[in-house]
Amino acid sequence: MVTRRKLLGLGAAGAAVLGAGAVAGRSVLDDPPQAHASSTADPVPFYGEHQAGIVTPAQDRLHFTAFDVITDDRAELVELLQEWTAAAARLTQGKEAGSFGAVGGAPEAAPDDTGEALGLPASGLTLTIGFGASLFDERFGLAAKRPAQLAPLPKFPGERLDPAISGGDLCVQACAHDPQVAVHAIRNLARIGFGRVSVRWSQLGFGRTSSTSRNQVTPRNLMGFKDGTNNLKLEDAALLNDQLWAAAGDGSPWMAGGSYLVTRKIRMMVETWDRTSLAEQEQIFGRTKGEGAPLGGKAEFDELDFAAKGPDGKPYISDVAHVRLAHPSSHGGARLLRRGYNFVDGSDGLGRLDAGLFFIAYQRDPRRQFVPIQLSLARHDVLNEYIQHVSSGLFACPPGVRDAGDYWGRTLFEG
Amino acid sequence: MVTRRKLLGLGAAGAAVLGAGAVAGRSVLDDPPQAHASSTADPVPFYGEHQAGIVTPAQDRLHFTAFDVITDDRAELVELLQEWTAAAARLTQGKEAGSFGAVGGAPEAAPDDTGEALGLPASGLTLTIGFGASLFDERFGLAAKRPAQLAPLPKFPGERLDPAISGGDLCVQACAHDPQVAVHAIRNLARIGFGRVSVRWSQLGFGRTSSTSRNQVTPRNLMGFKDGTNNLKLEDAALLNDQLWAAAGDGSPWMAGGSYLVTRKIRMMVETWDRTSLAEQEQIFGRTKGEGAPLGGKAEFDELDFAAKGPDGKPYISDVAHVRLAHPSSHGGARLLRRGYNFVDGSDGLGRLDAGLFFIAYQRDPRRQFVPIQLSLARHDVLNEYIQHVSSGLFACPPGVRDAGDYWGRTLFEG
Numbered sequence A, B: 001m002v003t004r005r006k007l008l009g010l011g012a013a014g015a016a017v018l019g020a021g022a023v024a025g026r027s028v029l030d031d032p033p034q035a036h037a038s039s040t041a042d043p044v045p046f047y048g049e050h051q052a053g054i055v056t057p058a059q060d061r062l063h064f065t066a067f068d069v070i071t072d073d074r075a076e077l078v079e080l081l082q083e084w085t086a087a088a089a090r091l092t093q094g095k096e097a098g099s100f101g102a103v104g105g106a107p108e109a110a111p112d113d114t115g116e117a118l119g120l121p122a123s124g125l126t127l128t129i130g131f132g133a134s135l136f137d138e139r140f141g142l143a144a145k146r147p148a149q150l151a152p153l154p155k156f157p158g159e160r161l162d163p164a165i166s167g168g169d170l171c172v173q174a175c176a177h178d179p180q181v182a183v184h185a186i187r188n189l190a191r192i193g194f195g196r197v198s199v200r201w202s203q204l205g206f207g208r209t210s211s212t213s214r215n216q217v218t219p220r221n222l223m224g225f226k227d228g229t230n231n232l233k234l235e236d237a238a239l240l241n242d243q244l245w246a247a248a249g250d251g252s253p254w255m256a257g258g259s260y261l262v263t264r265k266i267r268m269m270v271e272t273w274d275r276t277s278l279a280e281q282e283q284i285f286g287r288t289k290g291e292g293a294p295l296g297g298k299a300e301f302d303e304l305d306f307a308a309k310g311p312d313g314k315p316y317i318s319d320v321a322h323v324r325l326a327h328p329s330s331h332g333g334a335r336l337l338r339r340g341y342n343f344v345d346g347s348d349g350l351g352r353l354d355a356g357l358f359f360i361a362y363q364r365d366p367r368r369q370f371v372p373i374q375l376s377l378a379r380h381d382v383l384n385e386y387i388q389h390v391s392s393g394l395f396a397c398p399p400g401v402r403d404a405g406d407y408w409g410r411t412l413f414e415g
Helices: A074-091 A179-192 A237-243 A278-285 A370-382 A410-414 B072-089 B179-192 B237-241 B276-284 B370-378 B409-413
Strands: A059-068 A126-132 A170-176 A197-208 A259-268 A343-346 A353-363 A387-397 B061-069 B126-132 B170-176 B197-208 B259-268 B341-347 B351-364 B387-397
Touching: A059 A179, A059 A353, A074 A126, A074 A179, A074 A410, A170 A179, A170 A259, A179 A197, A179 B351, A197 B351, A237 B387, A278 A343, A343 B179, A343 B259, A353 A387, A353 B179, A353 B197, A410 B179, B061 B179, B061 B259, B061 B351, B072 B126, B072 B179, B072 B409, B126 B259, B170 B259, B170 B387, B179 B197, B351 B387
Parallel strands: none
Antiparallel strands: A059 A170, A059 A197, A126 A170, A126 A387, A197 A343, A197 B341, A259 A353, A259 A387, A343 A353, A343 B197, B061 B170, B061 B197, B126 B170, B126 B387, B197 B341, B259 B351, B259 B387, B341 B351
């Protein structure tokens, strides 16, 4: 277990050493990277071919933030991305955002780190960056590099998007097993970005609503159903190459090894849902609520058999059941890697909880994956009586940072 | 570890047994109560002299909700409290809100429980009820029983309270180590209350900002400082009787064994705070940021020495340092049992995180405890430049439920 062990407040109060074995000024990069987090306290490696936080087994907590870039200076933007990368390399390994205490040891300066995660372990923190379509406008000379995969999403029937909580030039997805660690990371990135970026919107989530590994139990969404049984998982190597990772030949070579991210904040009318009969709930999803088995089947991971008919001669899984509408067989094999989170944002002023699902899906090309699947759902899914999409985001998440000399987005700016 | 083990969806999909050793229809009350939760997964006993969730070692997550009663019928209110009590006795022990599946086994009915916590352990869930002053109006014949301790709080300098997220006839504090478990509990109580109560406001929190036991590490608030070093703790038996628990002679015998709860949502201007020098931050609090030691001292639990002077002849801890203004010695020994939580509610539309502290304090009499302490802080604390109180609540939390024949508020309605 790695804990934050830096000196803090040395000048003001004497040497206050946090934790045994602390070494003043020790760099995070001295620590050998660990191949896999062995407990929820451990760090997840930051460097690699792909960004962490995509196929990483989904952590339990989320702080997702979209930023607008408020400088028009390309060099300042690159500098910010370099500073963010250095901070992310530290934060994800359970260290502070910068060398702590006061800059240069002077108590007259503001600390490099905001401090609220001192003493907390790395907690599986991953930080994943994405670039929105608006970043590719005239400001930074990136228009020619805008991936075709960032084509605007169509207007889906029934959605009611709030622009104030949609879009953004940049996004950072922070996932961790401790919300204080995720919040600390976002806050320190925002602080580093002062004068160059502004927080556009921000969403906390809990209770991951999909598994991204076969070693994880399938969690439940706030409708009470298991969610993500047939999700793409990190063990599906061939499928990941086919469905998840962008390739050099996909039109934007700088994105090779990256992935495209769609976010949708989906408000659930939980009070209405909770007054719906169990049989109707199960018909709408096409699965049982308890076990999560396909209707007509017995166990959660039973194959979906859309042809199977019940004693009444009708298909167990109706033509408009959620699992049928969303199934790869209905969309030429198209699949998503989902890693969404439940949210409750207080109440809505009408006596109801403001709750739902913050949907997060990674894919190789939203035009062939999210868009057709969601069009089908938006048109036919009975679930639409109980949900509403209220925010939307679409981001190009670049490949991973290779080593300490690399930075988030280098292939975009230097490629 | 107790997990939810009820049958679900029996009629619709065959016997789907969750977990080994499940017994259909088994009552939670068959399980012997456990004296103490031995891990964060375990249940906390529900029955007792005092309500759980006050001196219970503070769990990591919060869902606090205030309700308005929308019936004027006293009998309906009592019935609701009885139903809530029965549900709370089950939920806190890791069971569903009611016998699950469909009522009477019929899939045509809505399930008794919303299902999203199926398979999750009890997670230390506590549910603590409180009665606001507005409950003692003319509707329910309770005016004569209104405790003098529920006198309206004065207007504090600098506060900017939003009535929409303040007050309420009833409150329920749900604390757990898993937010999904806390959210599930509140949602099911709201569902049971349909037509009788309406959610007035609701707040999620994480990263408890005080310890309530000497066995807990002092956590940090979002200013990065340890919070609650000198908090009242469950081991302080004599102080708890003097400062925390209402007594029969306090004017409202029905409250004996209960306690008075003050909630304050305190927004922090974290971006401004983060640009303040370490020395100034430490002067404002009167403690070091790293170790949490009193200025002039060495270790977190060193006694505060307000007379000690530094080499410059000035007190180490200034006259307006937060720890001095809030200290019991400045208020005739008055103390609070705090168990607040950090919150981040997204962003504020101005590029800033909407973050801060949801302050929760239990006490025997707010007129002698919270009010003078907060008046002193509101008038003199330099911290006010960085914070603003935006919501307020004051509730009488009745004594504990003794056994399965008792219910929340019985001493109020039947005493």
